[in-house]
Amino acid sequence: MNIEKNDIMLEMKNISKNFPGVKALDDVTFDLGKGEILGLLGENGAGKSTLIKILSGDYSLEEGEIYIDGEKKIFTSPHESLEAGIRVIYQELNTFDALTVAENIFAGQLVRNKFGIINWNKMVKEARQILTNLGSDINPNEYMENLSVGGKQLIEIAKAIRKKAKILVMDEPTSALSEKDVLILYSVVRKLKSEGVSIIYITHRIEEIFELTDRVVVLRDAKKVGEVLTKDTSRAELINMIVGRKLSEQYKKKDITKGRIIFEVKNINYLDKVKDVTFSIKQGEIVAFFGLLGSGTHTLFSVLFGDKKKTSGEICVEGKKVDIRHPFAAKLNKIGYIPYDRKEEGVALPLKIRENITATNLENIGKGFMLDRNIENKHAQSWFEKLSMKAPGLETIVKSLSGGNQQKVVVAKWLERNSKIFLMSEPTRGIDIGSKAEIYEIAEELCSQGAAVLIVSGELPEILSISDRIFVMKDGAIAGEFITKNTNQEELMHSATA
Amino acid sequence: MEKNLPEKKKFNFKLTDTIILLIALIALVVFFGFMNKDFFKYDNISSMLKNMVITGILALGLTPLMIARGLDISFGASISFTGVLMAVLYARGTPLVPTMIIGIIAATLIGLLNGFLIETFDLLPIILTLGTMSIFTAIAYVMSGAHSLPMLTDQLYYFATKSFLKVPLPLFLLILFTIVFWFILTYTKIGRVIYIIGANPKVANLSGIKVKNVRIYLYTFMGVVAGVASIVMVAITGVGNPLAGARMSLPVLSAVVLGGISLAGGAGSVWGTTVGVLIVTVIFNGLSVLNVPSYYIQMFQGVALILIVSLYEIRNTRAARR
Numbered sequence: 001m002n003i004e005k006n007d008i009m010l011e012m013k014n015i016s017k018n019f020p021g022v023k024a025l026d027d028v029t030f031d032l033g034k035g036e037i038l039g040l041l042g043e044n045g046a047g048k049s050t051l052i053k054i055l056s057g058d059y060s061l062e063e064g065e066i067y068i069d070g071e072k073k074i075f076t077s078p079h080e081s082l083e084a085g086i087r088v089i090y091q092e093l094n095t096f097d098a099l100t101v102a103e104n105i106f107a108g109q110l111v112r113n114k115f116g117i118i119n120w121n122k123m124v125k126e127a128r129q130i131l132t133n134l135g136s137d138i139n140p141n142e143y144m145e146n147l148s149v150g151g152k153q154l155i156e157i158a159k160a161i162r163k164k165a166k167i168l169v170m171d172e173p174t175s176a177l178s179e180k181d182v183l184i185l186y187s188v189v190r191k192l193k194s195e196g197v198s199i200i201y202i203t204h205r206i207e208e209i210f211e212l213t214d215r216v217v218v219l220r221d222a223k224k225v226g227e228v229l230t231k232d233t234s235r236a237e238l239i240n241m242i243v244g245r246k247l248s249e250q251y252k253k254k255d256i257t258k259g260r261i262i263f264e265v266k267n268i269n270y271l272d273k274v275k276d277v278t279f280s281i282k283q284g285e286i287v288a289f290f291g292l293l294g295s296g297t298h299t300l301f302s303v304l305f306g307d308k309k310k311t312s313g314e315i316c317v318e319g320k321k322v323d324i325r326h327p328f329a330a331k332l333n334k335i336g337y338i339p340y341d342r343k344e345e346g347v348a349l350p351l352k353i354r355e356n357i358t359a360t361n362l363e364n365i366g367k368g369f370m371l372d373r374n375i376e377n378k379h380a381q382s383w384f385e386k387l388s389m390k391a392p393g394l395e396t397i398v399k400s401l402s403g404g405n406q407q408k409v410v411v412a413k414w415l416e417r418n419s420k421i422f423l424m425s426e427p428t429r430g431i432d433i434g435s436k437a438e439i440y441e442i443a444e445e446l447c448s449q450g451a452a453v454l455i456v457s458g459e460l461p462e463i464l465s466i467s468d469r470i471f472v473m474k475d476g477a478i479a480g481e482f483i484t485k486n487t488n489q490e491e492l493m494h495s496a497t498a
Numbered sequence: 499m500e501k502n503l504p505e506k507k508k509f510n511f512k513l514t515d516t517i518i519l520l521i522a523l524i525a526l527v528v529f530f531g532f533m534n535k536d537f538f539k540y541d542n543i544s545s546m547l548k549n550m551v552i553t554g555i556l557a558l559g560l561t562p563l564m565i566a567r568g569l570d571i572s573f574g575a576s577i578s579f580t581g582v583l584m585a586v587l588y589a590r591g592t593p594l595v596p597t598m599i600i601g602i603i604a605a606t607l608i609g610l611l612n613g614f615l616i617e618t619f620d621l622l623p624i625i626l627t628l629g630t631m632s633i634f635t636a637i638a639y640v641m642s643g644a645h646s647l648p649m650l651t652d653q654l655y656y657f658a659t660k661s662f663l664k665v666p667l668p669l670f671l672l673i674l675f676t677i678v679f680w681f682i683l684t685y686t687k688i689g690r691v692i693y694i695i696g697a698n699p700k701v702a703n704l705s706g707i708k709v710k711n712v713r714i715y716l717y718t719f720m721g722v723v724a725g726v727a728s729i730v731m732v733a734i735t736g737v738g739n740p741l742a743g744a745r746m747s748l749p750v751l752s753a754v755v756l757g758g759i760s761l762a763g764g765a766g767s768v769w770g771t772t773v774g775v776l777i778v779t780v781i782f783n784g785l786s787v788l789n790v791p792s793y794y795i796q797m798f799q800g801v802a803l804i805l806i807v808s809l810y811e812i813r814n815t816r817a818a819r820r
Contacts, residue, residue: 307704331706345704348697350764359694359705362687369686413705 043432085166150181259283336414404435559723574743585738609721
């Protein structure tokens, strides 16, 4: 856009990158001004991560040029990128939980005196200085594990800017943060900007674009499809650029007839994390559980699926009392689980799509001990098509799929098992808008076939558009029950925080 | 809607780990053959293959266990203990078949004990099996008075010394084991379960797979395998020796690691293990034929093990960067 040449911090020119069978980036060009916050938008698989990994030196540059402060750079390793003043904070935090805040900030380069002995006092003092500059009062001697996700994120930022950073890349920094931590993060980002740090801000939440950025670059299918000044654009225009097709912004929920009660939970307790939770759900219902961090929603789902053993209480499926002590028992009782941590708990990354889908149902694939590859292919192929997964084929390694497609694999696992009760923990976390809508459609499709869907989600707009009923949880207990069409964000938030 | 998948096989030649290992194996064979003509003599080859049987059986037993992220280093102690136990029973007049059955049961129980303790209390496999290793080695010493106890029977002697079509009989046992393990890991449900657990135990558990139970079975099965190996050991040596098993740890673990099984689990195959066993055996035998003293051979094996692990690690790091 109209930036003076000598105010440009970073230029990436005509960047292309090919992976076997896929064009990950196709002739992408953009620049980043000094002290500018540039929003980078795009669906999963659009090429954002690839672009960042080229900038960070994780991927080698094949075509195109990178200029930093007007100087041409070729990074052959992440180290050289760091040296050039580039810092990337990834979505998944890399903190050492058993160490202190100060040790984390100085990880790898502890402050030493001339004898090579660690100078603890100096290190703690410097850590405190950095944190104060960021407007935080976190104690440098605190252990990492005692910090909230937001606190950990702040430490990652502190670590990144400890040494003079020119360019800071933040990959979906708010995806796991509570509302309060999000506000703190915003102020930190603005402060860095005022100090002249250039920031590339990747997010799926369009509100954040308007909250923070000066300019937006949109990627779609490996190409740059749009670049606008934030003040000149609108939410609708951005969404349009991202998905490339008209999409009604709010998901319109279908009307699905409700059947008999399929799932009943009576006075479930788990240590002091889940307290006396009771509810029941009918076929065809989508019920959301909302709560702030630590409210027990995720723990509740782990308990219902048997991954954590309940301390007391009763669970009934289709009117029959069931004993769920292990996920295996949940599986036999037609309960399926889509975990919060997709990459670590949902899919086995090194395995193929086919192997992931059938992992829940090996008992039924072939007679006796034998695994029947024909049956397996047939089953996997049918889910592959029904969920319209975007991948070269069933033999594709799941690691190479985008988040949305990985999530479809997790859903397919439980469809393959013919589950009737779906526990979905943040099913659309870190997923692009297009795939989100697809996941909602799948949930409704399940319901119209007599299943029941339980969703834990921290995104109120999502909950309000997809669910029939909402339970708000606070401190492990249900704090309120709401009929979705009769409530609103303010009421829910009030109930969660009251 | 359902398309029948035409299984497209790609014939482009890939330098897989197993092929690299095969090339290394051939190179070693050529090298040792060149250095000493005796290497290729029937007697040497036949005794080399016979010696390979015990290493091979044990390495095969470890393969599924280690793919599923388990580990057992107590198999050597299990062999010593079982061997001594059988020799004692046999010396007191127990007939051969019951003796062998009791031996296998004893080894199986050691495997079960390992698996049960590791999985129930979430212990580190290497530590727990180190513990059982020293316990059963000690028991073997006490039972035998630290001596080799003779156990010579016509049947075992026949099995250990005779050949069929010039192939030593024990080798047939190894071939049978290889086929069975390959079949299990490739074509059965349990084989798939093992690979899923290896890829990500947490995901396996949350897919409703009873990870702990599966691992306990695998430890128990490793016990069975150690029992069989112990019988072969008694057959070949004619004694129940409290020291017999200790010598097996290094070659077996080297072979498995060489074959591409990572100590972190997840990867590995029967063919990799088989080639690993062959390489370890050829190195040992080749150096022996060249009259290298056995302590040096042992040193060489240790160095080779460290080299292999480092090479795999370097390659993995490179692959991750691509």
